Amino acid sequence: MTAPRTACTISVGDELLAGESLDTHGRTIAATLGARGCRVLGHRVVGDDVAAIAAAMREALADADLVIVTGGLGPTLDDVTREALAEVLEDPLVVDVEAVSTLEAWFAGRGRPMPESNRRQVMRPSSAHLLPNPHGTAPGIAASVGGVPIAVLPGPPREMRPMLDLVVETHLAAEPARPVVVVRAVGIGESDAGTRIAEFMRRDAPLPVATTVSDSIVSARIRGRDAGDADEVERLARAVEDAWAPFAFARGEGSLEAAVGSLLAGSGATIATAESCTGGLLAGALTAVPGSSAWFPGSVVTYANRRKVEDLGVSEIDLERDGAVSRSVAVAMAAGARARAGASIGVSTTGIAGPDGGTDAKPVGTVWIGIADDDGTDARCFRFPGERDTVRRRTVLAALQLVRLRLLGASEPLLWERASVS
Amino acid sequence: MTAPRTACTISVGDELLAGESLDTHGRTIAATLGARGCRVLGHRVVGDDVAAIAAAMREALADADLVIVTGGLGPTLDDVTREALAEVLEDPLVVDVEAVSTLEAWFAGRGRPMPESNRRQVMRPSSAHLLPNPHGTAPGIAASVGGVPIAVLPGPPREMRPMLDLVVETHLAAEPARPVVVVRAVGIGESDAGTRIAEFMRRDAPLPVATTVSDSIVSARIRGRDAGDADEVERLARAVEDAWAPFAFARGEGSLEAAVGSLLAGSGATIATAESCTGGLLAGALTAVPGSSAWFPGSVVTYANRRKVEDLGVSEIDLERDGAVSRSVAVAMAAGARARAGASIGVSTTGIAGPDGGTDAKPVGTVWIGIADDDGTDARCFRFPGERDTVRRRTVLAALQLVRLRLLGASEPLLWERASVS
Numbered sequence: 092m093t094a095p096r097t098a099c100t101i102s103v104g105d106e107l108l109a110g111e112s113l114d115t116h117g118r119t120i121a122a123t124l125g126a127r128g129c130r131v132l133g134h135r136v137v138g139d140d141v142a143a144i145a146a147a148m149r150e151a152l153a154d155a156d157l158v159i160v161t162g163g164l165g166p167t168l169d170d171v172t173r174e175a176l177a178e179v180l181e182d183p184l185v186v187d188v189e190a191v192s193t194l195e196a197w198f199a200g201r202g203r204p205m206p207e208s209n210r211r212q213v214m215r216p217s218s219a220h221l222l223p224n225p226h227g228t229a230p231g232i233a234a235s236v237g238g239v240p241i242a243v244l245p246g247p248p249r250e251m252r253p254m255l256d257l258v259v260e261t262h263l264a265a266e267p268a269r270p271v272v273v274v275r276a277v278g279i280g281e282s283d284a285g286t287r288i289a290e291f292m293r294r295d296a297p298l299p300v301a302t303t304v305s306d307s308i309v310s311a312r313i314r315g316r317d318a319g320d321a322d323e324v325e326r327l328a329r330a331v332e333d334a335w336a337p338f339a340f341a342r343g344e345g346s347l348e349a350a351v352g353s354l355l356a357g358s359g360a361t362i363a364t365a366e367s368c369t370g371g372l373l374a375g376a377l378t379a380v381p382g383s384s385a386w387f388p389g390s391v392v393t394y395a396n397r398r399k400v401e402d403l404g405v406s407e408i409d410l411e412r413d414g415a416v417s418r419s420v421a422v423a424m425a426a427g428a429r430a431r432a433g434a435s436i437g438v439s440t441t442g443i444a445g446p447d448g449g450t451d452a453k454p455v456g457t458v459w460i461g462i463a464d465d466d467g468t469d470a471r472c473f474r475f476p477g478e479r480d481t482v483r484r485r486t487v488l489a490a491l492q493l494v495r496l497r498l499l500g501a502s503e504p505l506l507w508e509r510a511s512v513s
Numbered sequence: 514m515t516a517p518r519t520a521c522t523i524s525v526g527d528e529l530l531a532g533e534s535l536d537t538h539g540r541t542i543a544a545t546l547g548a549r550g551c552r553v554l555g556h557r558v559v560g561d562d563v564a565a566i567a568a569a570m571r572e573a574l575a576d577a578d579l580v581i582v583t584g585g586l587g588p589t590l591d592d593v594t595r596e597a598l599a600e601v602l603e604d605p606l607v608v609d610v611e612a613v614s615t616l617e618a619w620f621a622g623r624g625r626p627m628p629e630s631n632r633r634q635v636m637r638p639s640s641a642h643l644l645p646n647p648h649g650t651a652p653g654i655a656a657s658v659g660g661v662p663i664a665v666l667p668g669p670p671r672e673m674r675p676m677l678d679l680v681v682e683t684h685l686a687a688e689p690a691r692p693v694v695v696v697r698a699v700g701i702g703e704s705d706a707g708t709r710i711a712e713f714m715r716r717d718a719p720l721p722v723a724t725t726v727s728d729s730i731v732s733a734r735i736r737g738r739d740a741g742d743a744d745e746v747e748r749l750a751r752a753v754e755d756a757w758a759p760f761a762f763a764r765g766e767g768s769l770e771a772a773v774g775s776l777l778a779g780s781g782a783t784i785a786t787a788e789s790c791t792g793g794l795l796a797g798a799l800t801a802v803p804g805s806s807a808w809f810p811g812s813v814v815t816y817a818n819r820r821k822v823e824d825l826g827v828s829e830i831d832l833e834r835d836g837a838v839s840r841s842v843a844v845a846m847a848a849g850a851r852a853r854a855g856a857s858i859g860v861s862t863t864g865i866a867g868p869d870g871g872t873d874a875k876p877v878g879t880v881w882i883g884i885a886d887d888d889g890t891d892a893r894c895f896r897f898p899g900e901r902d903t904v905r906r907r908t909v910l911a912a913l914q915l916v917r918l919r920l921l922g923a924s925e926p927l928l929w930e931r932a933s934v935s
Contacts, residue, residue: 106725108553110544111695111734115535117558122532131530133565136539136556139723143555167707168714169723201896202931206704208711226898228704247726249903303534312533364793364814370800371786371793374814378792381868381901389820391813392786392796398811398854432820446803479803 094266095156095240098124098131101147103162103172104246105138116161116251123255126271127263128317129157139163144175152179152236157262159255162246164229166208172243173214173232179241180234182216190221190230197228222257226250233258270315272328275308276338277347278492278505284309287334291327298323300331307485307506308347311335337501340492347491352380354498360435362494364390365403365428367415368442368458373487388432393424403427416441416453421461421470429463437463438494442473444482456482460490462497469497472509516688517578517662520546522556523569525584525594526668530560538583538673545677547693549685550739551579561585566597574601574658579684581677584668586651588630594665595636595654601663602656604638612643612652619650644679648672655680692737694750697730698760699769700914700927706731709756713749720745722753729907729928730769733757759923762914769913770798776920777808782857784916786812787825787850789837790864790880795909810854815846825849838863838875843883843892851885859885860916864895866904878904882912884919891919894931 100120106112117134124131132155137143144163151158163172177184190213198205212229215221222231222242229245231254242258244251276284281304285292288311291300298320301312313327332339340350355362364374374390377383391402396415399405404427409419421439429437442458449455456477461470471493475485489505496502504510522542528534539556546553554577559565566585573580585594599606612635620627634651637643644653644664651667653676664680666673698706703726707714710733713722720742723734733753737746754761762772777784786796796812799805813824818837821827826849831841843861851859864880871877878899883892893915897907911927918924926932 104725105723106732106734107540108543108556109547109693109734109736110540110542110553111732112725112727113535113537113540118529118532118535120532121530125531131532132560133569134530134558138554147555165726166704167724168711168716169721201929206708208704208707249899301533366793366796369797370805370809371788371796371812371814374793375791375797375905378814378816379902379905383792384816387792388817389813389815389824390793391811391824392793392800393811394800394806395810402811402813480801483801 094263095129097155098129098157098159099151099155100131100134101144101151101158101160102134102136103139103144103160104136105169107136107162108138115248116246119248119252120159120161120255123259124157124263126268127259127266128269129263129266139169139171141171141175141178144172145178148175148179148241152239152241156239158239158241159258160241160243161251164212164231164243164245166206166212166228170211173211173216176219176232176234176241176243177216179236180216180218182218184214185217186210187213187215187221187230193223194228222254224250224254226253267318269317270321270324272313272324273343274311274313274328274331274335274339275341275345276310276335277308277340277488278503279309279335279338280506281309284311284335288331291330298327300327307488309335337496337499337503338492340495346379347488347495348376349380351491351495351498352377352383352386354495355386356382358498360498361386361388361432362436362438363388363428363432363434365424365437365439366390366392367394367399367424367440368444369440369483369486369490370394372483373438373440373490376487376491388434390428390432399424403431414453416443416457416459418459418461418470418472421459422463422468423461425461425463425470426468435464436494436497437461438490440486440490442482442486444479444486446479458482458486458489460486460493462493464497471505473505473507474509475507516685517551519577520551520553520579520581521573521577522553523566523573523580523582524556524558525561525566525582526558527560527591529558529584537670538668541670541674542581542583542677545681546579546685548690549681549688550691551685551688561591561593563593563597563600566594567600570597570601570663574661574663578661580661580663581680582663582665583673586634586653586665586667588628588634588650592633595633595638598641598654598656598663598665599638601658602638602640604640606636607639608632609635609637609643609652615645616650644676646672647675689740691739692743692746694735694746695765696733696735696750696753696757696761697763697767698732698757699730699762699910700925701731701757701760702928703731706733706757710753713752720749722749729910731757759918759921759925760914760927762917768801769910769917771802773913773917773920774799774802774805774808776917777858778804780920782920783808783810783854784858784860785810785850785854785856787846787859787861788812788814789816789821789846789862790866791862791905791908791912792816794905795860795862795912798909798913810856812850812854821846825853836875838865838879838881840881840883840892840894843881844885844890845883847883847885847892848890857886858916858919859883860912862908862912864904864908866901866908868901880904880908880911882908882915884915886919891915893927895927895929896931897929
């Protein structure tokens with residue numbers, strides 16, 4: 092059996108065509124297959140309709156070497172992808188006896204009887220076989236039409252992904268992975284980032300570097316043509332990291348909070364947070380890192396001024412004179428968080444996330460971030476563009492990057508930072 | 514001219530099929546058209562290839578009353594959507610003289626001469642006309658094939674959206690909005706949710722109700738065929754809310770934290786949180802609600818046991834005897850958070866989010882959620898499936914739902930709750 096070189100993908104769901112949910116499986120599957128040299132020729136989104144799903148399957152089977160379908164395997168009557176596959180295969184649907192036992196055990200393990208409606212989920216076209224789902228009740232279905240494999244995977248991403256890996260393992264395991272490195276940075280604008288690496292971005296370069304920006308994180312993608320490009324990809328990745336220093340924090344899926352965690356763990360330091368405008372999201376980001384209990388004892392969220400005074404020892408005089416969104420309060424919050432938890436580093440956020448609360452002098456998006464450690468204290472003022480959620484997310488990223496730079500002994504200003512504000 | 518009732522959409526771009534960019538236009542356009550009673554029958558993603566784009570256009574034109582294509586209008590040689598449209602129309606490409614002047618003026622206004630490559634952007638099939646682009650250099654193109662209108666819009670979202678509004682204005686302005694209600698619930702499984710409203714989900718019902726689950730939130734979508742269905746949609750939405758009581762918390766985009774916030778604001782109550790495994794995410798969710806400062810004074814994240822003792826007054830004896838993940842500690846944390854901030858309600862989380870720290874008796878996913886208020890204390894034990902991020906997110910949703918139910922005087926067990934654990 093030769094490995095499939097091309098694929099077509101199909102996402103099923105009325106909610107996708109109604110604009111209520113965003114289809115992300117097309118991208119996930121394309122990236123996964125592409126890394127193994129299997130190119131996606133086309134992607135279709137169809138509704139929960141047997142005829143439409145079957146028609147899309149037939150077209151895809153005619154065009155490509157591999158077809159992957161996601162969604163429509165749930166227990167309810169509007170989930171009809173298995174019926175569409177049966178129609179394409181011209182096979183009757185049968186109950187998979189083994190899978191009934193597995194599913195009954197799954198519910199028993201959760202102390203619940205199996206609802207009758209879930210019985211539909213263990214039906215399959217007679218010539219197909221089921222793919223195990225360790226994370227949910229819907230098994231996937233694998234079949235073959237005229238030698239072209241077709242796999243149907245459940246819609247929930249955490250159930251879909253491991254099953255996609257299984258499909259890749261089955262059909263593409265022998266393909267060497269194409270080398271790809273993605274370098275990620277925070278605190279630098281996309282134009283500046285592009286200018287710094289312009290020579291690597293030329294379209295006529297053997298391996299042109301492409302940049303994208305998403306959620307304030309700038310990424311550079313370096314992709315080899317085949318396994319032989321691994322050294323050149325690595326060389327380019329290092330060149331991008333140098334050009335983006337000190338803002339580049341990770342490769343691939345590595346998060347900024349994980350980078351901060353590694354630095355903290357490596358130096359035996361601990362960190363405590365005091366949050367106002369981010370309301371817990373900074374602590375939430377740090378504790379997303381597995382093992383963070385080694386360097387994160389705890390923190391406070393002080394939304395009300397009274398909590399800033401009582402929990403962190405912020406001076407009522409400073410609050411009265413400078414307001415809660417100020418250098419003095421940011422510094423006192425960071426120092427208070429550090430002292431209270433006995434941590435090496437304290438970091439604080441206080442700002443105006445909106446939609447209300449802005450003034451001419453301190454418009455929505457004005458945020459102070461404070462840091463306190465053995466070397467003293469620092470505070471920086473930012474003016475983040477965007478609405479409430481965006482301002483809060485950008486504040487978390489800036490605070491994490493400021494901690495990272497502090498741990499590295501760097502002090503470059505970040506994107507959206509305002510110089511010489513007091 | 515009757516208004517189009519159905520549409521097909523096409524997104525063009527190699528980067529979409531390579532998994533490098535996420536296609537969001539399908540959703541945006543579907544939601545926009547759907548609100549005007551024009552249903553999207555299918556969405557296709559194709560690469561920058563004349564034959565593939567033309568084939569997708571032909572299929573879409575055969576299926577629907579309106580076709581909208583995005584992407585592939587840029588100045589570079591890999592942008593070939595206009596060539597594909599010319600092929601479908603069997604028309605030559607001509608330079609639009611008026612548009613040349615507009616484009617030259619656009620560049621002159623930015624103090625730059627027009628690059629020769631941009632001249633391609635003002636070409637159009639001879640029977641088509643251009644759509645103005647106030648935000649960029651690529652005009653859109655509008656044409657008609659056998660009476661079916663087809664519009665090609667540029668890929669960048671801020672250029673695409675205003676042009677989409679223009680297309681809607683042209684073809685769908687007279688259509689009254691179709692009534693749509695989405696009912697959302699947390700704490701109930703999808704199968705149970707489906708069983709409770711099975712009679713409304715029958716495919717042969719005049720307005721069949723469809724359910725989806727995403728990130729532990731179960732949604733039911735009720736969609737009218739036209740404006741005349743508004744009363745029936747409302748009746749069905751109430752029936753679903755009744756069937757899902759007390760778990761249904763909002764309609765449409767309303768969040769669970771906003772629902773909790775409204776109840777708190779309405780009753781003059783305040784809330785404080787004490788978080789271990791959620792590490793700040795529960796406070797982060799509550800403070801995502803604009804105006805939350807009215808009912809959220811502040812909170813603590815106590816990751817280390819010492820912080821639970823010092824910040825919340827948890828007894829060292831309880832911690833020693835029962836462990837940090839226990840009913841006694843959850844109750845003491847909630848009571849401590851409430852007392853410390855002088856809030857009406859305290860809510861706590863303590864659990865094992867993983868990947869490490871699980872035992873046979875308390876595997877990863879074991880979480881206690883505590884509540885304290887004037888009426889006393891309560892604590893519930895959960896066993897959430899999933900990895901670290903998922904366990905944390907599910908804990909936040911369950912904690913919010915428990916607070917909501919407490920405020921409503923309800924006490925139904927939630928999904929994944931374990932009965933009679935001490």
